[in-house]
Amino acid sequence: MGKKMNISIIKSILCFFLVFALSGCLGAREINDLEIVIGMGVDKDENAGNILLTAQVVKENAVGGASGNGGGGDDEAYWNVSSKGESIFDAVRQMTHKTGNRLFISHNQAVIFGNDVAKEGLQEYIDFFLCAHEMRPAALILVAEDRASDVLDAKPETEKFPAMNIAKLVKTYGFTSHLYKVNMKDFALWLMSDTTAPLAPLLTIIQNGENKEIYVSGMAAFKNGKMVGKLNHDESRGLLWVLGEVRSGVIIVSTPDEQGKAVLEILKAKSKVTPEIKDGKIVMHIKIKEESSLSEQSTTENLADDKAFEKIQKSSAEVIRQEIMAAFDKSREFNADIFGFGEMLHKKYSNEWKTLKDNWDEIYPTIELNIDVESKIIKTDLLKKPAAPKEGEK
Amino acid sequence: MFGFIYKIIRYLSLKNKNMLQNTESDKNNSEPITPDLEKNLEVIKGIFRDSSDVTIHEFNFGHERKFKGALIFIDNLANKEEIHKNILQPLMYGVLLFRNNVDIDFTKIDSIRENLISMTDNSKVSMISDLLDSLLAGSAILLIDGSKEALAIKPGKRESRSIEEPGTEAVVRGPREGFIENVNVNIALIRRKIKDTDLCVEKFVIGDKSKTDVYIVYIKSIANPKLIEEIRKRLKRIKIEAILESGYIEQFIEDSPYSIFPTISNSEKPDKVAAKILEGRAAIMVDGTPFVLVVPMMFIESFQSVEDYYARPFFASIIRVIRFLSYIISTLGPAIYVALTVFHQELIPTQLLISIAEGRERVPFPALLEAFLMLFAFDLLREAGVRLPKPVGQTVGIVGALVLGEASVEAGLISPIMVIVVSATAIASFAVPAQTDSGTILRYIYLALAGIAGGFGVIMGLLATLLHLASLRSFGTPYLWPVVPLDLSGLKDVFIRMPLWTMSKRPEAITWDNCDSYSQSPDLMPSAYKKDDNDSK
Numbered sequence: 001m002g003k004k005m006n007i008s009i010i011k012s013i014l015c016f017f018l019v020f021a022l023s024g025c026l027g028a029r030e031i032n033d034l035e036i037v038i039g040m041g042v043d044k045d046e047n048a049g050n051i052l053l054t055a056q057v058v059k060e061n062a063v064g065g066a067s068g069n070g071g072g073g074d075d076e077a078y079w080n081v082s083s084k085g086e087s088i089f090d091a092v093r094q095m096t097h098k099t100g101n102r103l104f105i106s107h108n109q110a111v112i113f114g115n116d117v118a119k120e121g122l123q124e125y126i127d128f129f130l131c132a133h134e135m136r137p138a139a140l141i142l143v144a145e146d147r148a149s150d151v152l153d154a155k156p157e158t159e160k161f162p163a164m165n166i167a168k169l170v171k172t173y174g175f176t177s178h179l180y181k182v183n184m185k186d187f188a189l190w191l192m193s194d195t196t197a198p199l200a201p202l203l204t205i206i207q208n209g210e211n212k213e214i215y216v217s218g219m220a221a222f223k224n225g226k227m228v229g230k231l232n233h234d235e236s237r238g239l240l241w242v243l244g245e246v247r248s249g250v251i252i253v254s255t256p257d258e259q260g261k262a263v264l265e266i267l268k269a270k271s272k273v274t275p276e277i278k279d280g281k282i283v284m285h286i287k288i289k290e291e292s293s294l295s296e297q298s299t300t301e302n303l304a305d306d307k308a309f310e311k312i313q314k315s316s317a318e319v320i321r322q323e324i325m326a327a328f329d330k331s332r333e334f335n336a337d338i339f340g341f342g343e344m345l346h347k348k349y350s351n352e353w354k355t356l357k358d359n360w361d362e363i364y365p366t367i368e369l370n371i372d373v374e375s376k377i378i379k380t381d382l383l384k385k386p387a388a389p390k391e392g393e394k
Numbered sequence: 395m396f397g398f399i400y401k402i403i404r405y406l407s408l409k410n411k412n413m414l415q416n417t418e419s420d421k422n423n424s425e426p427i428t429p430d431l432e433k434n435l436e437v438i439k440g441i442f443r444d445s446s447d448v449t450i451h452e453f454n455f456g457h458e459r460k461f462k463g464a465l466i467f468i469d470n471l472a473n474k475e476e477i478h479k480n481i482l483q484p485l486m487y488g489v490l491l492f493r494n495n496v497d498i499d500f501t502k503i504d505s506i507r508e509n510l511i512s513m514t515d516n517s518k519v520s521m522i523s524d525l526l527d528s529l530l531a532g533s534a535i536l537l538i539d540g541s542k543e544a545l546a547i548k549p550g551k552r553e554s555r556s557i558e559e560p561g562t563e564a565v566v567r568g569p570r571e572g573f574i575e576n577v578n579v580n581i582a583l584i585r586r587k588i589k590d591t592d593l594c595v596e597k598f599v600i601g602d603k604s605k606t607d608v609y610i611v612y613i614k615s616i617a618n619p620k621l622i623e624e625i626r627k628r629l630k631r632i633k634i635e636a637i638l639e640s641g642y643i644e645q646f647i648e649d650s651p652y653s654i655f656p657t658i659s660n661s662e663k664p665d666k667v668a669a670k671i672l673e674g675r676a677a678i679m680v681d682g683t684p685f686v687l688v689v690p691m692m693f694i695e696s697f698q699s700v701e702d703y704y705a706r707p708f709f710a711s712i713i714r715v716i717r718f719l720s721y722i723i724s725t726l727g728p729a730i731y732v733a734l735t736v737f738h739q740e741l742i743p744t745q746l747l748i749s750i751a752e753g754r755e756r757v758p759f760p761a762l763l764e765a766f767l768m769l770f771a772f773d774l775l776r777e778a779g780v781r782l783p784k785p786v787g788q789t790v791g792i793v794g795a796l797v798l799g800e801a802s803v804e805a806g807l808i809s810p811i812m813v814i815v816v817s818a819t820a821i822a823s824f825a826v827p828a829q830t831d832s833g834t835i836l837r838y839i840y841l842a843l844a845g846i847a848g849g850f851g852v853i854m855g856l857l858a859t860l861l862h863l864a865s866l867r868s869f870g871t872p873y874l875w876p877v878v879p880l881d882l883s884g885l886k887d888v889f890i891r892m893p894l895w896t897m898s899k900r901p902e903a904i905t906w907d908n909c910d911s912y913s914q915s916p917d918l919m920p921s922a923y924k925k926d927d928n929d930s931k
Contacts, residue, residue, distance in 0.1 A: 031750060036751060063749070
């Protein structure tokens with residue numbers, strides 16, 4: 001008995017030590033030895049076939065905290081290191097010739113692809129970012145109107161790091177719903193889909209005197225991994241209406257008396273899309289339910305009554321309808337299924353889908369939309385009627 | 395390998411035991427007292443040849459001063475005034491009040507005790523060794539010529555400190571009295587809280603040289619008889635020269651001497667000890683120390699304070715949770731910091747990582763060494779501050795705060811975040827005083843594991859600690875009760891403190907059979923004045 005006990009104790013102790021061999025991610029790295037990357041840009045190099053990788057690295061000594069004696073000042077807190085390589089991983093490792101330390105990309109906020117790279121196709125460039133175990137699937141994917149390295153160079157006014165600033169611009173898309181936050185995981189899933197076209201926010205640089213300002217001008221649409229076109233703000237929101245991703249935003253309609261504008265703030269939006277195949281024709285029934293508040297008006301007319309509401313609601317529904325149609329028209333133009341209609345059909349008509357799938361490119365432009373928008377104003381914020389001279393109501 | 399070490403220790407302890415027995419047999423005082431006073435005094439004088447504080451007073455008494463007697467006592471142990479007033483005076487003058495031919499045998503100790511001695515605390519001794527024991531315990535010994543027995547009389551009070559608020563367990567609300575070094579006073583303090591005939595006080599004398607009084611205090615009708623029997627057995631097993639503090643007893647009777655966790659609790663507060671005795675525990679009181687041992691102890695007791703029960707339950711529950719958190723911070727704080735900054739930088743929010751990186755920019759040491767240095771400095775400061783007299787202790791505190799907090803950061807030796815982590819750890823470690831020792835050891839172990847294997851190492855260490863805790867017993871009670879094994883009614887007083895009127899049971903793991911009779915009325919919940927109650931009268 002005693003001997004048996006002893007053996008079992010020895011066995012359990014051995015098992016305990018074996019557990020240490022199982023760990024996969026051991027390996028200590030002191031923070032001092034890390035080059036914390038917060039943003040990366042991918043461009044094409046002048047030499048054909050080569051790529052130019054730009055990494056935005058945090059300069060610890062220039063961040064400027066309590067102990068930054070003498071430092072701080074105008075010194076930039078970041079360092080944009082660039083290196084050339086035949087592939088991204090090659091370029092990442094080439095970078096150690098400049099940094100001395102291996103790049104630490106777990107905190108990478110955004111990966112920005114240059115226009116030339118995006119047009120050529122992201123498929124071959126994105127693989128590294130999906131493979132690398134340090135990379136987070138939540139890192140944002142963006143496309144630059146021109147070169148990605150220029151975007152990372154534009155120094156923001158309130159943020160210390162351009163990459164952080166860009167991430168902030170995209171993450172707060174809900175204020176306007178004019179663009180959509182796309183991260184690594186979303187993009188990869190879209191890429192794997194047969195029909196759905198991936199999207200990514202599009203960054204433009206505006207030259208404002210000496211300063212460069214970063215501006216999100218819309219969304220870039222991809223097809224088969226290649227960038228095929230751009231959606232402007234309204235078209236992007238048209239897309240978001242259908243996807244049900246509109247968080248908030250502003251709808252401007254003219255007042256019933258045509259004298260001025262009524263401005264509505266979107267409070268809530270819901271969408272429901274039901275595909276239908278009728279006589280060989282595909283019809284997408286899109287039902288949008290939207291609630292908004294009357295936030296601003298530029299006439300003296302008191303809009304806060306049922307009659308005026310009804311008219312404004314009607315015209316705001318029309319605005320929404322137009323936005324959706326604009327987005328759809330644009331997508332028909334470059335024949336990319338940005339709405340994911342293909343996937344919806346696949347779910348509902350899995351039998352028919354087998355035949356539809358093969359010539360989806362021909363079918364997509366023929367899809368008909370049946371849009372039903374229900375827009376409702378539920379409050380007028382703080383004012384019951386506009387602050388205007390009394391003459392209006394004699 | 396452990397078995398081998400154990401055998402060596404066992405062998406050594408056995409050897410010691412044999413040696414003790416040898417020295418014991420050398421002494422031979424087990425002679426009876428003879429009726430010849432001169433002979434007895436000769437023996438005693440021989441024993442105390444070199445002790446000048448032993449007073450031997452010979453006197454004659456009786457009407458014709460024809461009886462001889464001797465009084466032996468140790469100066470200052472026995473109160474001289476009391477001896478004069480209550481022993482010598484009655485014997486020498488009180489006797490004269492009797493008629494000459496009164497029928498009292500002045501050579502019999504019994505008749506003297508019954509007729510003359512006006513002190514209650516006395517006992518007869520018939521052996522020289524017993525006589526010596528009583529003498530050393532502070533009694534005055536009355537020897538009468540012609541009597542085979544002597545009378546040991548305990549005169550008056552002994553010198554002791556007054557009852558003060560205990561230094562280790564200050565309270566905001568609650569009684570401010572604390573135990574003192576005199577065990578008799580301590581027992582009286584308990585008696586004053588529990589006026590019950592079932593409160594038992596069993597006496598043991600432990601220590602060959604110190605002959606320390608040790609008492610087991612418990613309530614007969616509540617405590618598990620097996621527990622009391624086990625305590626008796628373990629106390630009787632102690633063979634040691636001297637018991638100077640209750641810590642000696644603790645180390646000889648605890649369940650797992652190799653564990654870093656204490657399995658016997660101690661307290662300086664009578665109300666706390668009384669509460670525990672009422673729950674079915676037993677207190678072990680040792681003469682000469684204000685620290686009273688209480689068994690069995692459960693891990694959860696470290697997180698309970700008497701004030702939890704004096705304050706209303708809501709705030710008490712919040713404080714309870716804070717204590718748990720602070721124990722976690724105090725043991726795991728530096729370990730988690732090191733694991734995160736050395737192994738799992740991806741888990742730190744980006745902004746925080748950048749600030750940490752900025753703070754560590756000039757630090758030349760690895761984070762592990764940095765943490766060790768700071769913890770060592772903290773423990774050093776604490777130890778130095780405790781031992782020094784108060785005015786100097788403050789100086790140490792100021793120097794420490796300046797050197798550690800300011801200068802080391804400014805010099806770039808330590809990162810500011812490490813200072814924050816270590817000070818948070820230090821503050822948290824004082825919130826659970828009962829586990830300060832184990833917490834300090836665990837802190838270093840976890841820190842080392844974090845430095846070796848990161849979060850994985852910390853988790854392994856936690857697992858091992860948990861397994862160890864779950865395997866501990868304190869006098870038959872599972873250490874982690876009521877969590878392991880799970881007892882729902884016991885959980886009322888673990889993570890939160892339920893109102894007192896919901897706790898109608900004693901802890902089952904301690905009292906076993908007697909846990910139900912705690913309260914007779916089924917509904918103790920207080921309520922506002924109700925009309926129906928009044929009407930029905």
